[in-house]
Amino acid sequence: MAPVDAPVFSTRARNIKISATKLMPMLAAGVGDCVSLGQGVPSFATPAHVVEAVCRALRDSPAAGKYSLQPGMPELRWAVAERLSVEKGLSANPETEIAITVGGMEALLCAILCLCERGDEVIVPEPFYPSHVEQVLLAEGVPVFVALRRDDWGLDPDAVAAAVTPRTRAIVINSPHNPTGAVFAKKDLLAVAEIALRHDLCVICDDTYDALSYDAPAFSLASVPELRPRLVAVGSFSKRYALTGWRVGFAFAPEPIMAQMLKVHDCAAICAPTPAQIAALASLTGPQGIYEGFVAALAARRNRLVKRLAAMAPAVGFNRPAGAFYAMARYDLPLAPMDVATRLIREAQVIVIPGDSFGPGGAQSLRLSCGGDEADIDAGCDRLAAWLAAERKKA
Template identity: 35%
Template sequence: MEHLINPAVKNIEISGIRRFFNMVSHYEDVVSLTIGQPDFPTPEAVKQAGIQAIENNQTSYTHNAGLIELRRAVQHHAAASYGLSYDAEQEIIITVGASEALDLSLRTILHPGDEVILPGPVYPGYEPLIRLAGGIPVFADTSAEGFKLTGDIIQSHVTEKTKAVILPYPSNPTGVSLTEDELKDIADVIKKKEIFLIADEIYSELVYERPHTSIASIPDVRDNVIVVNGVSKSHSMTGWRIGYLLAPEWLSRHLLKVHQYNVSCATSISQYAALEALSNQKQEAENMRDAYKERRDYAAGRLKQMGLSFAQPDGAFYLFIQFPLDGKTTTDKAVELVEEAGLALVPGDAFSTYGEGYMRLSYAYSMETLKKGLDRLEKYLK
């Protein structure tokens, strides 16, 4: 009966990151620098808040948009960290991770055949969600601009069918982010058009050289913007599955309908844990960020010594390395790296065809693991 399956589902594939990870998982003695999973435990006070919620029987449905206390914490955090002004009662929705926030955003705004512009290379999770919502992903090559989506690039890809642009910065897989001036150039293009901006800012707490700037802070386009964020990366809470949306009230009320009929509400226990994270654990998040910066500097230094070039990352925890392929495809070279060096990196073509010729290294691993993996890479290259 497989022929009865929705064609949109049949035609999508498992993420190239996971597909490669699964493909090489049976190899022994392999150092894997593949997954963007923080290696820190969830802060102790956050765990205790979740435990306390269970002990207090706070295990029933919450408001569809989430606990008002948590929404107020998000409101305060967004204002204090990024200068954003969103009303906790009308413009903030707590979601089941940033993934659900992206899904419900696309399902709310897209009509069949609508186009969504994506910077290539890009995290592979967006394309399937666009297609499942009936949209068409349009990949824009950003390699000539240091892997940054610009106003000019957007303008060159806009058609009468363009409904949205996804701004995933700091970027997975490249680690680059956009400056305030670069965001203003994009805003100058978008403010003249009826096009949504979906700003995926899940890595916004992991920035190193300068504070993160959100495009939602630019008044001319605030009404066009949906901000997606969460606590997975900032507080090492990936399994707790708490994200959130910020959007103007006229749009939020429609987003909330899709969210309600999809999941009713985010998990109550996890919401109480996230409340503790955003209210009292800023220092824990900063400590993790400082550790990632140390790892970035170490890994980047080693790669430069090996003569490898890469996009200079100023956020997230990835290095996108231009890799000598010796006539092979990127995936074949990545498999060879596993077989001959005992090192797993994600082949760049997992992030669209514009990632061909690159490898993504995640430095969300301990210094010991990074050193071991980079030693193997250096030996392989020699």
């Protein structure tokens, strides 16, 4: 039989790649006995009241195993709208302006595919969350990187303004920020809102970590009424409610934008998984003290990671994270971040994420997560410190 030629792949697929946050755990799976300071997964189990709500629905309601309405279960959309109103002062019509999605990631993708034409520019602060960039590339748009301030990872409105061109279509804002753990200042966010209004730009507000701000509440551009006609606000149940594996998120957008996003949602997913929506509803409407406990525990873990990193000086430098559960740790070895990260997996059995996978600001850096429990943080930092000390002796 004659050999079969490989198919010709689309430019869209060839222009994107899997992020290092996914690749490093895959590499570690082949090594074994690895401790993770890598992927952003809080260690908390699904709360018992959520498990019980899903099990009860699956036992008692035949609808629990079937498709929901395409934009999501009505009661969940109403609960999301209520939470947005209480926390951000954002008044949303749950019938036409709220959609439940397969994680916040699908909501972001629906927004980008609806708002971005081929050749359109989307401003992305850098260091960036890689999927923001890959989604713009998938839409055949052009990501335009705007450097965060290097001294504090703060948002720089002047740099944002300088990046606007006639081709600019949208600005992506993620605060608390992945990968740096920064919480952007309200005055800087409001300055960026003014830029968006002045140039008729859309704002895609990725509020995945909105509840995980430890030193002061995080301000969201979803709270700016003037932005509402050009705003997409994305939320996730993954981090705040420890539902990473359930894959459920949501989006707010004004009806004209949401109508387009729902078309993409329909052809990509039909609807979010109904059991996951039931879990999300139980998270929103059930006892909230457990989630306040999650935030308190993550704040303590942030402090623990900061203390451990400070003890590694001068081998490691970092900016103290104020939110999310990440820190960018700068090292002083003449090695590329991917080389360091892969060697740490193979030689020290600790997972970290190479910093330059988040853009130029991550050069000579590693992204570390404090989402794991205290034992994992200590074990990971012990292994990281020992490996760095051994390498510095060689240098």
